[in-house]
Amino acid sequence: MTTVNGRAVPDRADLVRMRAERHAKLQEQLDAQGLAGMVLLGTSAVAFATGAGGPGCDNGRASLLRTVALVVRGAEFPHLFTPYPEAAPSELPEANVHGPCCPDLDDGADALGHAVREHVGGGGRLACDEVPHALHRALDGASDLVPASGVLGAAKLCKTPDELACIRSAQRINELAMLDVQPLVRPGVRQTDLSARFLRRVFELGADTNGIDPIWQVMPDRKVDGPWTVHGGLAFPTPSSARVLEEGDVVWVDTGIHVDGYASDFGRTWLVGEDPRPTPRQQAQFERWRAVVDAALAVTKPGATALDLTRAAIDANGGAKPWIEHFYLAHGVGTDSAEMPMIGTDLGEAFDERQVLAPGMVLVLEPVIWDDGAAGYRSEDIYAVTDDGWMMLSDHPYAPFVAA
Amino acid sequence: MSEVAIEGPTCVDDDEVRADRRRRLFEAMAAHELDALILGRPAEVAFASGARQLWTAGSRPFGPAAVAVLDTGRVHLLSVSDFDVPPEVGHDDLYGLAWNPANLVASLAAIPGLRDARRVGTTSSSPGFPRLVASIAPNAEIVDASPAVSAVRTPKTPAEVSRIRAAMALAAQGLDAMAEALRPGVTERALLAAHAERIASLGAPLLPTEGVACATATSGAVRLRRVATDRPIEAGQLVALDAGAFFRGYEGGVGRTLVAGRDAPAGGRELAERCVAALHATVEACRAGATGADVVAAWSSSGEPLPPVPLAHGTGLGVEPPVIGDGIGAGSVLVAGTVLAVTGWVVEEGVGGHLERDLVLVTDGSPEVLTAHIRRGAPDD
Numbered sequence: 031m032t033t034v035n036g037r038a039v040p041d042r043a044d045l046v047r048m049r050a051e052r053h054a055k056l057q058e059q060l061d062a063q064g065l066a067g068m069v070l071l072g073t074s075a076v077a078f079a080t081g082a083g084g085p086g087c088d089n090g091r092a093s094l095l096r097t098v099a100l101v102v103r104g105a106e107f108p109h110l111f112t113p114y115p116e117a118a119p120s121e122l123p124e125a126n127v128h129g130p131c132c133p134d135l136d137d138g139a140d141a142l143g144h145a146v147r148e149h150v151g152g153g154g155r156l157a158c159d160e161v162p163h164a165l166h167r168a169l170d171g172a173s174d175l176v177p178a179s180g181v182l183g184a185a186k187l188c189k190t191p192d193e194l195a196c197i198r199s200a201q202r203i204n205e206l207a208m209l210d211v212q213p214l215v216r217p218g219v220r221q222t223d224l225s226a227r228f229l230r231r232v233f234e235l236g237a238d239t240n241g242i243d244p245i246w247q248v249m250p251d252r253k254v255d256g257p258w259t260v261h262g263g264l265a266f267p268t269p270s271s272a273r274v275l276e277e278g279d280v281v282w283v284d285t286g287i288h289v290d291g292y293a294s295d296f297g298r299t300w301l302v303g304e305d306p307r308p309t310p311r312q313q314a315q316f317e318r319w320r321a322v323v324d325a326a327l328a329v330t331k332p333g334a335t336a337l338d339l340t341r342a343a344i345d346a347n348g349g350a351k352p353w354i355e356h357f358y359l360a361h362g363v364g365t366d367s368a369e370m371p372m373i374g375t376d377l378g379e380a381f382d383e384r385q386v387l388a389p390g391m392v393l394v395l396e397p398v399i400w401d402d403g404a405a406g407y408r409s410e411d412i413y414a415v416t417d418d419g420w421m422m423l424s425d426h427p428y429a430p431f432v433a434a
Numbered sequence: 435m436s437e438v439a440i441e442g443p444t445c446v447d448d449d450e451v452r453a454d455r456r457r458r459l460f461e462a463m464a465a466h467e468l469d470a471l472i473l474g475r476p477a478e479v480a481f482a483s484g485a486r487q488l489w490t491a492g493s494r495p496f497g498p499a500a501v502a503v504l505d506t507g508r509v510h511l512l513s514v515s516d517f518d519v520p521p522e523v524g525h526d527d528l529y530g531l532a533w534n535p536a537n538l539v540a541s542l543a544a545i546p547g548l549r550d551a552r553r554v555g556t557t558s559s560s561p562g563f564p565r566l567v568a569s570i571a572p573n574a575e576i577v578d579a580s581p582a583v584s585a586v587r588t589p590k591t592p593a594e595v596s597r598i599r600a601a602m603a604l605a606a607q608g609l610d611a612m613a614e615a616l617r618p619g620v621t622e623r624a625l626l627a628a629h630a631e632r633i634a635s636l637g638a639p640l641l642p643t644e645g646v647a648c649a650t651a652t653s654g655a656v657r658l659r660r661v662a663t664d665r666p667i668e669a670g671q672l673v674a675l676d677a678g679a680f681f682r683g684y685e686g687g688v689g690r691t692l693v694a695g696r697d698a699p700a701g702g703r704e705l706a707e708r709c710v711a712a713l714h715a716t717v718e719a720c721r722a723g724a725t726g727a728d729v730v731a732a733w734s735s736s737g738e739p740l741p742p743v744p745l746a747h748g749t750g751l752g753v754e755p756p757v758i759g760d761g762i763g764a765g766s767v768l769v770a771g772t773v774l775a776v777t778g779w780v781v782e783e784g785v786g787g788h789l790e791r792d793l794v795l796v797t798d799g800s801p802e803v804l805t806a807h808i809r810r811g812a813p814d815d
Contacts, residue, residue, distance in 0.1 A: 071493065071495075072492070072493055072494060072495050073491070073492030073493045073494075074492060083661060084660070084661065085643040085645075085646075085660055085661060086491035086492070086641075086643065087491060087492065087642070087643045088489070088491070088640070088641075088642045088643070088680075088685070088752045088753070089475060089476045089477065089490070089491075089492065089493055089494070089752065090475065090476070090477045090685075090751065090752025090753045090754065091642060091643060091752060091753040092491070092492045092493040093475060093493040094747070094753050094754070094755065094757060095744070095747075095753065095757070096493060113660075113743065114660055114661055116657065116659040116660070116661050117661045129760075132757055132762055134558070134580070135755065135757060135762065135763070137761065137762045137763065137764075137765075138757075138762055141761070157561075158560065158561055159495050159560065160495050160496050160558055160559070160560050161558070161559050161560055161561065162496075162557075162558045162559070162580075163556075163557075163558065163559060163578035163580055164580075166559065175561040176561050177560065177561045177562050178561075220637070221639075222444075222634050222635065222636075222637045222638070222639045223634075223635060225634040225639035226630075226631045226632075226633075226634035226635040226639075227631070229627070229630035229631060229634050229639075229641075230627045230628070230630060230631035231627075233623055233624075233626050233627035233630055234623065234624060234627045236623075236664075238661075239491055240491060240630075240641070241490060241491050241492075242488070242489065242490045242491070243488055243489040243490070243639055243640055244639060245488075256515075257515040257516050257517040258515060258516045258525060259514050259515045259516075259530075260513075260514055260515075260525075260528050260529065260530040261514070261530055265514060265515030265517055267488060268488070268515065268517040268518070269444070269486060269487070269488045269489065269517075269518065270444070270639050271442070271444040271445075271637070272442060272444065272637040288491075356514050356530055356531045357531075358533075367490075372533060375533040375534070376532055376533050376534045376537050377533050377534045378534070
């Protein structure tokens with residue numbers, strides 16, 4: 031049986047158990063790092079710490095009319111300040127669910143500062159992800175503020191079986207929606223028509239929120255014909271518009287939705303046509319992509335380093351780095367669409383060598399095969415590191431490169 | 435490379451609109467003696483740079499996504515490519531995405547004029563941010579620039595109001611899509627699906643939120659939920675609907691309440707009248723010089739409890755200050771040119787809830803209701 035730290039990944043997550051285990055991990059970190067508490071303002075961080083839901087909002091709305099988490103060391107439950115009390119987890123005691131507090135504005139920040147003093151007390155060290163000026167004034171030097179990334183990063187890095195089940199559920203909805211979108215990909219269709227079908231289907235299928243402007247980027251044959259970039263590499267991803275797709279276009283697809291707080295990450299390469307067939311050169315790109323993924327997976331198991339994966343991927347690509355200059359070979363996914371571990375970034379080889387794979391880590395492998403003159407192939411799949419290797423959390427065909 | 439088109443919801447905005455915003459921003463920097471301004475929120479970055487960047491949902495931690503330098507008059511932008519970056523932000527003004535903080539510091543340190551800055555404004559901060567600023571502008575004091583940036587963004591030019599109107603027209607079609615799909619047996623989720631599909635099919639693939647489709651309770655306590663359920667809507671339920679869309683970054687939206695099926699519940703018309711009357715009184719108070727307290731008092735004069743959502747908030751490149759409601763924004767002073775989203779919500783046990791949201795342009799005289807032409811449901815008894 032495939033296990034993660036001795037436990038199977040359930041078909042459906044036990045959300046109450048999942049949230050309790052996340053809270054325990056945060057408490058363990060607060061304790062280990064000598065912190066009195068933690069105030070979180072970022073949407074995905076609050077979702078992780080409290081289980082708070084809410085509609086998917088534009089950044090301006092999500093920043094001004096925020097959900098806020100206050101985690102107090104030693105307390106059984108976190109405090110949640112939210113404009114959306116209907117989406118608070120059922121197990122949170124009423125006394126821990128508060129109205130919205132708008133910490134970016136002085137009135138709201140004063141209310142949050144008061145809550146911090148009441149529940150955490152003064153003088154201790156407080157972890158924070160963001161401190162708007164108004165909140166800084168409201169806290170009035172009462173606490174020593176340190177970055178929350180040390181606590182959150184450690185708690186988020188290795189997922190529990192329930193978290194993996196959530197990621198798989200989100201991915202399944204995203205994939206099912208794409209089965210209905212791909213048949214639309216014909217000459218004359220606009221990028222936004224694909225977004226329209228996609229958004230309709232994900233909401234019908236049970237997505238809580240959409241996470242990103244759905245990307246349907248038409249890749250140029252040659253890099254030089256694409257947008258200028260600071261590093262001379264590929265420009266990806268670029269936002270969508272009413273651009274009309276044409277016969278033979280190579281489209282790189284990238285979308286993400288959220289279910290129970292967890293993100294999906296769908297990536298495929300599609301070809302535009304009434305009955306699209308890859309050319310032999312395009313098929314070879316796909317085969318090379320497959321070889322890179324297989325090489326990375328061959329070394330994926332607990333104890334391997336991120337550097338083992340990048341080396342295997344580069345070897346399988348004839349010595350060239352098979353990923354986008356400003357990104358990575360692989361990234362994690364959780365309540366953020368991209369989170370640690372990030373493998374192959376500008377943090378460098380020494381950093382990658384220190385990243386050691388462990389059960390519960392999630393890898394979204396997204397190598398890119400660029401074949402200048404004939405565009406390239408890019409797809410993404412999601413894997414979890416298990417007790418003795420890996421398991422796949424995504425499951426979607428590679429049409430038209432592999433017959434469905 | 436990047437082509438600046440003049441039409442369409444997702445286009446980079448016109449030269450004049452961009453130039454005007456940029457001029458206002460630099461004037462505010464000069465007035466507040468800010469040598470440099472470090473911006474992190476996408477709306478602020480769009481205001482300063484004019485670039486259209488990839489939209490993602492939610493609030494992210496604050497980081498340097500754009501830097502404006504007073505001395506040089508340049509806006510530097512975190513962007514790997516020049517796709518949808520307008521020409522006044524040149525290739526030399528772009529800096530790339532970095533995961534390694536040392537690489538980010540190197541990019542920022544190379545920005546001409548930043549190193550000598552004495553006062554650096556930011557609109558937010560984080561525990562690690564002062565150290566970052568110290569490494570790129572060693573002699574700088576960090577200043578809260580939120581009031582200055584907010585003051586620049588709040589009063590809208592006629593061109594900006596026209597974009598909000600365009601977004602509102604898209605939102606109105608999203609509302610129509612929900613109204614067309616509304617019938618007994620349909621789910622709230624299906625209404626949101628129809629809303630998203632319609633707006634994206636009009637060439638605007640982003641939503642300010644998923645919108646609201648809330649079938650209100652016909653017995654017991656009535657609450658406004660903004661997270662949809664999968665429960666089938668029943669005949670005679672009052673359904674609060676709220677639609678929104680973006681046009682070139684500017685947000686428009688409208689909220690209305692309709693009945694599922696042909697027969698409204700007894701008392702539905704009275705409820706609608708109460709909501710519209712309270713909203714009308716509130717809108718009338720939205721005048722230049724009025725305070726948030728005045729706006730709240732206008733609503734409360736109706737005798738209705740305050741809505742569980744902000745009674746009014748600014749609208750422009752997304753949601754903006756002021757936020758006015760229960761316990762917040764009493765001291766905010768309205769200025770002419772502000773566009774407010776004003777929300778009314780009243781309930782009656784045994785009947786349901788009624789929501790109306792309008793966009794209101796604050797002027798020196800009578801407020802202008804931008805959404806006035808979008809028909810209210812006014813269910814019949």
